[in-house]
Each structure stands twice: as structure tokens, then as C-alpha cells.
Amino acid sequence: MPSLTERFPRPSVVGIVNVTPDSFSGDGVVDPAGAAAQARTMVAEGAGLVDIGGESTRPGSEGVALEEELRRVVPVLEALGGELPVSIDTAKSEVARRALELGAVMVNDVTALRGDSELAGVVADGGAYLCLMHMLGEPRTMQDAPRYDDVVSEVAAFLEERLAFAVDQGVAEDRICLDPGLGFGKTVEHNLELLGRLEELVALGRPVLVGASRKRFLGRVLGDPEALTGPVSAGVAASVVAFERGATLFRVHDVREHVQALRAAEAVEAVAS
């Protein structure tokens, strides 16, 4: 199996397919045929991967039971029949195991292998790619006054430790990417600092995935202190900023806009380097 960078070269766009009734951006689709159609459209628009999730992790959310999460995502994976490159957005080993059996190639775990003790083994045995994300606290309470002394060095230290853990558990290092977890236990300033100093995470030596798309900090930057989402345009800007600082993967709701913007940014980089 190729390394993550060979399979998903910089920049690669990851399209978000939320099979949920309660995702923060209101984009959730609950019928399997609709979700599968959305995934196909995203790949046709240039996504290198689609990230399918059956549990919202928006601030304040409670999580869903295993049976319900399986009931949401398995029919979508079955409808796709292994024909698209799929990542499964889950912290549960049983959901990951079923998804890998049904053709998924990556596990995107927002708990960075701190939740389900069997998940690392499922990823290692399945030879899957893995995304390790930073989160302070848990979704229910993570936005209650998050504090860091230096957010970037603390996130970097966390990701370095989780990377070592995953490798120790048998996951091949060249299949792992790292994610600062924008919006997961972070103030607006923390998110901006992570984006602005992203090189410090890229320096850890693994591809970095960034998920700024539609997140509330973008709406708040634009002057609405109560915003629960941000506009597509600000998300595209955040992705381009992250690309310029070395990010490889971009987890987004609006694939076409990101593919176009990143192509332009790539063209600039190609002549300027």
C-alpha cells in the first residue's frame, strides 16, 4: 500500500459527508442514497477522499450509540460499494472495522486513539490510513473557556505523543496524518494562531490535515460574536493560508471552491519556488 503522501499528494481535498441529523453546519444527509450521491459528486468535483461520519462532534454534542452510528453509515458504505476512496470519521472500533470491510481506506479519529482501546488494532490490522486529531476535553464541554499557555506547542506535543502511541500499536508511520483540530477546545485566537503557525506542526514530519470549513471561528472573525458557522469564502481563505504553511489535506464541505482555490495557490507556489 502506498504511503499517505503518495496516495494523497499535497494538496488533497477531503469532502465531508455527514450522515447525521444534527451537524453544526446543517449539511447532514440522513438517507443513504442521498449521502452516496453527495460523495460521488464530491469526487467528481476533485475530492481525493470523502470522509463519512455518523456522529456529530459539534460543540455541546452528546455522542451517539454504536448501533445508531452503524445504522447511519453502513448503508452509505454499502451504496458506494467500495468504488470511492473513503475515510470513516469515527472513534469506535466496531464502526471502523465494518467500514474497512466495506472498502474504507482511512480512519479519522477525533479522539486520536484515546477513546476506544481497540481502535488502534483495527487500523493496524486493516492496513488503513489514520488521522490523529487534537481535541481539548470532549465535545460536550470543550468550548467552556479552553486555556493553553502556548496553544501551538501544546498541540504539537500532543500530536507527537499520539503519533508515537499509534506507531507503538502497530500502525505504519507513513500512513498517519496529524490535525490541529480547529474548533475542538479552542477560542477564535487559538484557531488563528494554529493556522498562522502551522509550520510548527508540519515540522513534526507527517502530513497535516486542516478542517476549517464553515467553522464558527470564521463567522466570529467576520464580526458576529454569536456565529455558529462561517462562510465558505472565509473557509477557503483559511485553507489557502494553511496550504502556504505546508498543510497537505483539507477537510471541507465545499469541494469545488476549495479545489479551484488550492489549484491557484499551487500554481503560484510552482512558479515562486
Ligand code: HH2
Ligand atoms: N471537524 C469536524 C468533524 N470531524 N475530523 C478531523 N480530522 N478534523 C476536523 O477538523 C473535524 C473532524 C466537525 O465538522 P463537521 O463534520 O462538519 O461537523 P459535525 O461534527 O457537527 O458533524
